[in-house]
Amino acid sequence: MLSVNPLCSEALLQYIWLSGLFDPFNLATVTGEPVVILSPGQLNRDGGPDFTAARLRIAGLEWAGNVELHYRTSDWRRHGHQHNPKYHNVILHVVFEHDLPARPAPGKGPSRKTSRRTPPEMPGPPPIPVLELQHRIPKMLLRRYHHLMEQAAFVPCAPLLHRVPEEIWESWKPRLIEERFARKTELYRNWLEQTRFNWEEVCTRAMAQSYGMPVNTAAFMELVQSIPFMLLARTRLYRHRLEALLFGQAGMLETAFQDDYPKTLQTEYRFLQHKYNLQPMPPYRWQWLRMRPASFPSLRIAHFAAVLHATPHFFSRLLDTESQHALEKLLHAEPDPYWQFHYRFDIPSVRTAGPGKHILHHLMINTVAPLLYLYGKHMRLPGYQQRASDLLAALPAENNHIIRGWADEKIPANTAKDSQSLLQLKQYYCDRKRCLECKVGRNLLSGGAED
Template sequence: MKEDFLHYIWQHQYYRNTDLATTESEPLQVLRTGYYNTDAGPDFREAIVKIGDVEWSGSVEIHLRASDWRRHNHQTDLKYDQVTLHVVWEADETISRTDGTIIPVLELKDRVDTALAYTYKQLQEARTIIPCANVWPDVPEITKTMMLGRALTERLEQKGHEVLQSYTTYNHDWEATAYHVLFKGFGFKINQEPMERLVKAIPATIVRKHRHLFQLEALLFGQAGFLADAEGEYVQMLAKEYGFLSHKYSLGDKAMQRHHWNFMRMRPANFPTVRLAQLAAVLANRQSFFTAILEAQTIKHFEALFMAEVSEFWQQRFTFSPEPSKATKTMGQGSAHNLVINVAIPLLAAYSQFTGNRTHLEKAIELLEKVKEASNKVTRLYEALGWKATSAADNQAALSLYKNYCQPVNCLQCAIGNKILKQNLLSRS
């Protein structure tokens, strides 16, 4: 058993409360359970309990064993002097505050329904990847839908929080922040790390001054290390322009090398050279990429934003090979949708948190619902239980549910797990 199970029992008062008394046989009434505390100090604050004829307002501390109080050194911590009730599974020891006064104890081991404890244990020790897989079909669809909706919101809030950290790093400049997120997104996992290195090697302030596609290609490919040994007239023109810009902005010491980039085991359309050409096209002739994100309304607008037409040279090549080959003018819709998910959505979520305006978050969710995304190894786990993902919103929700609840077996904080435990209680009553 884990301590969080006792937190759950206390918070929801899922124990027999008839003839409630402390271990010293004093009558006990719980008037208010208190507020769960995630910071340092007692587990529940502002609780109100009546012991005997005296009403106490203070905190509640919860442990598996009363002796855990001493093992956690609470007897020397002044923060715990405000504890008015110690709730434990087993009262194996008398405990006291820093001044030596005894703290009343409520023992739960004979007050919790054995079936509830057994169900909790089954979830915790389940051998299935999804702990509740065996009882998933018994959970009402509305409960699963609500939990997946909550999981999606939590995932977007987390993505937004990560962007806000970048916003602080980039001196509270939204354009520079969006620029960083855009570069990272164009890494498409395989080249995400070198893309993050590249964005640090070309300050956003420089890109703002050079919106011409040719100059942007020179900056990107030059700093990325692709122009050093390449041949051909167009490449030499890029190298010459890069030499000028590199000298003007003192970029040479930050330049990368070709070996930093990954080409192995990927289709030519995904080569980093192609992605850099597409990135240059997205940045070209646009005063503010971040403003473009905020102003775009429909999935078609976002597709157009990322599916910008590359230069003539890259419409015929995947690398700097002198020999032309059949390429495409723009990236595919699938890649554009990937950028919607990993660039546009986090920026909208972050700006929603920053402004306190949920309109941006709602737009992000609507976008995800419009994007069709293939199943992945996580969503397939839930689909095997009868659930079906129909959009990127569903996929993102499933990823969040798995990462934050199923994988760490955090069933007590999950509405689905709660429903399973509650149904068990109701069936016994």
């Protein structure tokens, strides 16, 4: 018999039971009672039995109730279910391996009477017949699952991906995109409650988060949350004052400067700091090492300030801007000319790169599209959710190590919608080996039966 890891087996058994991937003919309990599955029930992800609302015919009688699954029969007592009232309505105990002694035949064994549905090894309620599946599950399915769990490749099913039909991918991607949007907007929902549903403030935080990716996200969030939003809203009308406020709160105006531009910002910030009792961030919160100069936090703050200044009511404009080209124009704003030849204060350089299209696309993918999706969902205006999806479909795919890894496995991403779905798949399914919850994994496990 193939050895299966018990730590993974109960999840696999749940999938097998729900999908009916076992021989259903002449089913019988370990004591010989015929079993007919009328309905396997509904998978229960909360506490209690694995499946609820199951309907079975056992020994000619129809039962409705819960089903519990274990790798071995003895796991029932090992998990303490015999003492838990939640398991008193279990009508069938489904196991991979029945490892308890057989019941005594009628007329033999202890003279104490027991209920037909109460095995001697499990005294008291609930009465539980046991169904063993070990010899009814295709060995190929077990081998495939074992192989997936043991794989150390880019994704567990990498050697088998060529077998997955295109229609499986196409039917799986919309669900992945929905999950991606839900994950990204969960934080935005919290911000909405914190700000009493001030969409402009939430939008500002979301933009700051994107400008900080990947290594300065937390620092950017600390920066915008250190400034009262009403002060930021008033200040954004004046470019130098806004730059002074952001750089000052970032802790980047705390040294003596040679250039006139940072000196001016420093003077302006001292006034704002005294007037509004502001406390700057510690400079060590910012990461500078092992990154390209175009990603330095100083240049990112300059670009962030430029966008805030150019479009004061950014979220309102965002809702009214539909085309990709118009969104790019909205997000493209040149910072102060000082930053054309500097990446950091007092350190001149050759001409710096402006906010290239990759930065604009990054903002549209990670800020604009999720905000549109959340607004449409919250306001029950599905048109905005569709705009979010259409925007991802119109943008080119992202270029990062995960997307390049998928490309190496002959799974290309042509649009941002493709790359976002593949990122969700890799990070939240493949890396966690949730193959039984993945449409691709289920298709491979079932030999192509997954629809």
